[in-house]
Amino acid sequence: MEIFNTIQVTLELSRVQKRLHFEDPDRVQHLIDTALSCIVPRAAFRDVYSDSKQDMGVVLEGIEFQSTVLRKNLENIGRVFPFVITIGDSLEQQAAEYEDLLDRYLLDKIGDLILIQARRQLQNHLQQRYGFKKLSSMSPGSLPDWPLQEQEKLFSLLGDVQGKLGVGLNESLLMLPRKSVSGLYFPTEVSFFSCQLCPRQNCEERKAAFDESKVKEYGLPERSRPGSEPKSNVPV
């Protein structure tokens, strides 16, 4: 497992205001400065070769992952990259000290924006280092087809994530620090987004439109039932 710790975060005031739907420039800038002063963005990743494909999943270094979507995405792929990214827990601690609930909320959202930037930088790093034009990713818990229960397997594929990155899993298999994201990158010719298979409405983090034809293509039930909405630390 390698640690990627050269993540550079820049937050432009006007963009953050737009993403937060909140105009007060002084207040937002103060929160940006607070966030940037305490985050420690880092990532852990490995390159792993697929052992075999099964009807309902794939085997990576002897660990069986159950997901028909992952299975299809890795159909002709041999090499994949499990990862965990975090910005540490200082931002959460800082947010908890704010009495104003709106400040807490805004700081939390700024943390999500930082995590998105960190994720983009890890992806660029992997693309450049391994010579892939395009990578897509999936995260345990992003779709009912790949539930959060698979998180432990992903962590064991990486190794000592707690010791080397400071990220562990709680009893509900959510990552701690909370501002962390995990998943598998894989090379693709056409970008894949779990959002294409996710019918959740009014999701501010949606990256691609829900696509009924993709649901059929992946052989999933026509629509996820109520209660089968994605569960993960942050929107993916």
Ligand code: SF4
């Ligand atoms: S970001 Fe939103 S739309 Fe996309 S998979 Fe997650 S919950 Fe669904």
